[in-house]
Amino acid sequence: DTEVTQTPKHLVMGMTNKKSLKCEQHMGHRAMYWYKQKAKKPPELMFVYSYEKLSINESVPSRFSPECPNSSLLNLHLHALQPEDSALYLCASSQETGIKYYGYTFGSGTRLTVV
Amino acid sequence: GQNIDQPTEMTATEGAIVQINCTYQTSGFNGLFWYQQHAGEAPTFLSYNVLDGLEEKGRFSSFLSRSKGYSYLLLKELQMKDSASYLCAVRSYDNYGQNFVFGPGTRLSVLP
Numbered sequence: 001d002t003e004v005t006q007t008p009k010h011l012v013m014g015m016t017n018k019k020s021l022k023c024e025q026h027m028g029h030r031a032m033y034w035y036k037q038k039a040k041k042p043p044e045l046m047f048v049y050s051y052e053k054l055s056i057n058e059s060v061p062s063r064f065s066p067e068c069p070n071s072s073l074l075n076l077h078l079h080a081l082q083p084e085d086s087a088l089y090l091c092a093s094s095q096e097t098g099i100k101y102y103g104y105t106f107g108s109g110t111r112l113t114v115v
Numbered sequence: 116g117q118n119i120d121q122p123t124e125m126t127a128t129e130g131a132i133v134q135i136n137c138t139y140q141t142s143g144f145n146g147l148f149w150y151q152q153h154a155g156e157a158p159t160f161l162s163y164n165v166l167d168g169l170e171e172k173g174r175f176s177s178f179l180s181r182s183k184g185y186s187y188l189l190l191k192e193l194q195m196k197d198s199a200s201y202l203c204a205v206r207s208y209d210n211y212g213q214n215f216v217f218g219p220g221t222r223l224s225v226l227p
Contacts, residue, residue, distance in 0.1 A: 040222075042202055042220045044217075045214070045215065088155075094215075104148070104160065104215065105160075106157040106158050109156075
C-alpha cells in the first residue's frame with residue numbers, strides 16, 4: 001500500500017457544525033501533515049505530527065483541532081468554521097529525519113465548503 | 116523563516132523545453148523538492164535534490180545550487196498533459212523539527 005487515503009473527498013458544512021476529516025496511511029511513515037490549499041495558491045502547512053506527537057502547529061485557529069490516534073491515522077476536527085476556511089485540505093506522510101529522501105506522499109484531499 | 120520565489124506563470128509550446136526557476140532563503144536546508152499539481156488534484160512528486168548538481172529523470176531534470184539558493188526544473192519534449200502548476204518545496208530543520216514549505220508555484224500552460 002503506497003497511498004494516503006483521505007475521507008471524505010467533499011464536505012459541505014454549516015458554521016455551527018462539527019465535522020472531522022480523516023487521513024490514513026499504511027506505509028509505516030512516522031510523520032504526518034495537514035496542509036490547507038486555497039485556489040491558485042500553494043499548500044500551506046497547518047500541523048505536523050512526528051511519532052504521533054504534535055511537533056509543529058503553524059498558528060492555526062483553535063477551530064481546527066488535530067488528532068493522531070495511532071501511527072497510521074490522522075484526524076482534523078472542525079468546529080465553528082468560517083466561510084473563509086473553505087479550501088482543499090491535504091494530508092501527507094513521510095519517513096522522519098535523515099538526509100535520504102523518503103518521499104512526501106499526499107492524499108487526494110478533502111474539498112471543504114463552509115456555508 | 117523561509118522565503119521561496121517562483122515565476123507566477125509560464126507558457127510554452129508542445130515539444131519544446133521549458134525551465135522553471137526557484138530561489139530560496141532558509142537556514143537548516145535539507146533538500147529541495149519539485150511537485151506537479153493539476154487543478155483540483157493533490158501534488159505529485161517529481162524530483163528531489165539535496166546536493167549540488169543535476170538530477171535527471173526521464174523528461175524531467177532538476178538542478179540545485181545550495182550556495183546560490185537556486186534550483187530549476189527542466190521539462191523536455193513538452194506534452195499537453197504537462198500543463199499544471201509546478202511547486203518547489205524546501206525542507207529544513209530547526210529547533211522544533213522538520214519544516215517543509217512550498218513556494219508559490221508556477222502555472223505552466225502548454226500550447227499546441
